[in-house]
Amino acid sequence: MRGSQGAILASSVAWMDTFFDSAANLIRYPGNTGRHAVRESLWYAAGLLVQRRDAAAPRALRAIDAVLSLQFDRPCAVWDGTWPRAPQETLVRPDGAEAYVSCDASRQIAVIDTKEWKVKKLIDAGPGADGLAWAKGK
Numbered sequence: 174m175r176g177s178q179g180a181i182l183a184s185s186v187a188w189m190d191t192f193f194d195s196a197a198n199l200i201r202y203p204g205n206t207g208r209h210a211v212r213e214s215l216w217y218a219a220g221l222l223v224q225r226r227d228a229a230a231p232r233a234l235r236a237i238d239a240v241l242s243l244q245f246d247r248p249c250a251v252w253d254g255t256w257p258r259a260p261q262e263t264l265v266r267p268d269g270a271e272a273y274v275s276c277d278a279s280r281q282i283a284v285i286d287t288k289e290w291k292v293k294k295l296i297d298a299g300p301g302a303d304g305l306a307w308a309k310g311k
Contacts, residue, residue: 186220198239
């Protein structure tokens with residue numbers, strides 16, 4: 174890729190390099206070092222591969238593997254084959270009856286009935302909550 178397109182790609186990938194978390198193999202959301210961006214990590218990996226730098230290919234493949242490991246595998250469910258926006262974002266109970274979705278602005282977790290897709294209740298996650306691991310049911 175040459176010219177202005179190549180320059181934009183190089184600049185974008187260089188910017189995303191600063192957010193790459195090598196332990197998780199995902200990029201972090203800017204301004205939130207504890208939360209990872211799943212879909213954006215695929216864009217980052219694609220940018221690395223388009224640049225065709227041999228040293229970047231292993232990082233791109235690790236990011237792709239990390240994203241694929243987060244893919245929902247729930248045959249017949251409407252979300253089958255999709256991904257959460259962040260690994261901390263959504264958890265569906267093994268029986269598939271309820272989904273827990275992070276609502277960061279309100280610091281609450283929505284418990285959703287997956288048959289009717291309605292919010293059953295909200296769980297207060299408390300200050301500093303980042304994802305579902307810190308939510309306590311009542």
